[in-house]
Amino acid sequence: MAICDVTVPDKAASGDAFYGASICSQVYVDYFWPTYRFEGNKSFWTGGFGWEDCCNTDLPLARAFNACYALTYSATDYLNDDYAGACLNWARRYVREHIDNLRAKCANGTYVAYNSGGTVELYSPFFYSKHVPGRAETLLHEARHDALSHNAKFPKGSTFGEGKDGADSNWAYNGAWMYGALYLWWYYAEGARTTSALRELARQRANVVIDGAFAEHPGYSI
Ligand SMILES: [Zn+2]
Known part of the structure; x- marks a missing residue:
């Protein structure tokens, strides 16, 4: 049973079954909780969002942990998160250093997520x-x-909605869309501890971003 009046989609297709088999371990929970700033925001993850049942991939917290696992461990040499390396390596560090609070809510218009001053x-x-x-x-x-x-x-x-605000001007702007597309590109090309099906989904999503999220098309297709 999910929350927010949602029916849980196929967990094999989304990768939640695959990653869910890994995240249900105290060592990962103990790492993700403070590192990605769930800590200090517990009240946003209780009451059906998963805090009481953090291995249950029907619920938001375990599904966020799955994302944290992918973010943290998808580079073969994930311990090297130097910014001189590949995005697949440093993305974990970038998120760690730039998100102060991580909170769950059911909805805010049509947003997927929203950053307000680091929260x-x-x-x-x-x-x-x-x-x-x-x-x-x-x-x-x-x-x-x-x-x-x-x-x-x-x-x-x-x-994403032709003519609406929310795009980046171009790839060289180095904005949020570029960072996300770059990450997906690397995940597709070199992702470890994942599956070929999930890497293919990452490739497809990267192309959706490349084709739709830049005012000036970057000229790439993955
Ligand atoms: Zn954005």
Whole structure:
């Protein structure tokens, strides 16, 4: 039984079954809880959001932990999170250093997540519409908003809403969409401790971002 009036989608397809087999371990819970700033925000994760049942991948907390696992361990040499390396390596560190509070809520309009001054709220589309690598993308995207906001309107034909605010001007802006797409690209190309099906989903999602989230198309296709 989920929360927020949601029906839990196929957990094999979303990666929640795969990652859920790993996160149900005290050592991971003890690492994720303070590192990704659930700590200090417990009241946002109780009352049906999973705190009382943190291995249950029907619930938001375990589904967030799945994203934390992907974010933390998808590089082969994940202990090297130097910013000189690949995004797959440093994304975990970037999120760690740029999100101060991580909170769950059911909804805020159509937002997937929202960053207000380093406090990031995650909404039901994050937990139940996005697959696990897509959730890791969102964490990195929101972390990037610590430095940069969106600065353009979505282009013609964008699945994010043609003409609406919320796009980045171009790839070189190095904004939240670029960070997310870059992460997914690396996850697809070199992701470890995942499956070929999830890597393919990451590739597809990266292309959706590349095609729809930049006013000026980056010119890439993965
Ligand atoms: Zn954004």
